[in-house]
Amino acid sequence: MTMTQPLVLPDTGRRVAVLGAGSWGTTFAKILGDAGCSVAVWARRPELAREISQSRRNSDYLPGINLPRNVAASPRLPEVLEGAEHVYLSVPSQSLRENLRIVKELIPETATVVSLMKGVERGTLARMSEVILAELGIDSDRIAVVSGPNLALEIAKEQPTAAVVSSTSLATASDVALAASNRYFRCFVNTDVVGTEFGGVLKNLIAVAIGIVDGVGYGENTKASIITRGLVEMTDFAVAYGALPETMSGLAGLGDLIATCESPLSRNNTAGRLLGQGYDYHEVVAQMNQTAEGLASVAPVLELAAAKGVEMPIVMQVAEVLAGTLAPRDLAPHLTTDTTEPQGE
Ligand SMILES: NC(=O)C1=CN([C@@H]2O[C@H](COP(=O)(O)OP(=O)(O)OC[C@H]3O[C@@H](n4cnc5c(N)ncnc54)[C@H](OP(=O)(O)O)[C@@H]3O)[C@@H](O)[C@H]2O)C=CC1
Numbered sequence: 001m002t003m004t005q006p007l008v009l010p011d012t013g014r015r016v017a018v019l020g021a022g023s024w025g026t027t028f029a030k031i032l033g034d035a036g037c038s039v040a041v042w043a044r045r046p047e048l049a050r051e052i053s054q055s056r057r058n059s060d061y062l063p064g065i066n067l068p069r070n071v072a073a074s075p076r077l078p079e080v081l082e083g084a085e086h087v088y089l090s091v092p093s094q095s096l097r098e099n100l101r102i103v104k105e106l107i108p109e110t111a112t113v114v115s116l117m118k119g120v121e122r123g124t125l126a127r128m129s130e131v132i133l134a135e136l137g138i139d140s141d142r143i144a145v146v147s148g149p150n151l152a153l154e155i156a157k158e159q160p161t162a163a164v165v166s167s168t169s170l171a172t173a174s175d176v177a178l179a180a181s182n183r184y185f186r187c188f189v190n191t192d193v194v195g196t197e198f199g200g201v202l203k204n205l206i207a208v209a210i211g212i213v214d215g216v217g218y219g220e221n222t223k224a225s226i227i228t229r230g231l232v233e234m235t236d237f238a239v240a241y242g243a244l245p246e247t248m249s250g251l252a253g254l255g256d257l258i259a260t261c262e263s264p265l266s267r268n269n270t271a272g273r274l275l276g277q278g279y280d281y282h283e284v285v286a287q288m289n290q291t292a293e294g295l296a297s298v299a300p301v302l303e304l305a306a307a308k309g310v311e312m313p314i315v316m317q318v319a320e321v322l323a324g325t326l327a328p329r330d331l332a333p334h335l336t337t338d339t340t341e342p343q344g345e
């Protein structure tokens, strides 16, 4: 049996930690490393930690991508978190709370905690920043979220991309944006945490709808109709929860909606396409070997929408397709809940 080596990092820049070595955690570690940070990654599987540290590769999630030398990984949380100024979280949303309970005592007292995730917790209906606040009990000014049109593999290939960093503290958002901006990744800042987080959650649901109609074989008119009406649903919902409408027409809303709905790299889009091709929910879950957050977020988003009286006919129909009560081919025409009356756009 090969022993896991201790974490060795060049002392070149500010020390940061990334928890989660999937496609986004690893890509974000590369972003931070290429921005000059010294990056410790937590990979729960020792063999993956070894590959990242020794070969500077993550062949499971980012085949063909080389990681910079200031990125190293370990399966041992204490050495990953030691001295971290920023802690970036990139595990599946539904597992965040249990993971925070494990790492709580290990997070340095003054560290900024940054969510890279795009989901809502089932049961509590909490956004990821709310789960962080509840579990860590830290000042909300020490929490930031990152969102935007950020398909991991494209960024890992260093294709120019923009993102939004949001925090209740503009100083915290700016500090994270500085740490995470490099020649191919540019971070903008805002203080609309609600809008920035919900943008990432909601576009996943519309991307599932797009995948469904794609799988059925419908064309561009159908998809453009769903994207456009989907943005209305996203905006109505987020604004009802206090988001600014301009956040939804920016990178974290429309920007991410376009990227996710257009790309076969999107796991949500892919899951939808499988549904549209006739696979049922369980078959789709079994075929996905990466996180498709939208599948778990549908129910909590519809609960949140109902609580504010927001109508979300597209998301509702995604839920029905997932439940097997609506045929995928019947999703597209029903862009409104009421077909007896003409509706304003
Ligand atoms: N991929 C992308 O393009 C983007 C993703 N995001 C968001 O980032 C978040 C993470 O997604 P992504 O990296 O893509 O997902 P992946 O499926 O690629 O990776 C998931 C990671 O979490 C680990 N993991 C799985 N289950 C658990 C658990 N119960 N406890 C601890 N760790 C666990 C996996 O470990 P193991 O390998 O051992 O299973 C893996 O390291 C999601 O919220 C997603 O929406 C945001 C922007 C872009």
Ligand SMILES: O=C(CO)COP(=O)(O)O
Residues within 6 Å of the ligand: 118, 148, 149, 150, 151, 152, 204, 207, 256, 259, 260, 265, 266, 267, 268, 269, 291, 292, 293
């Ligand atoms: O959030 C993403 C792009 O911004 C990634 O989308 P998927 O999770 O659907 O792959």
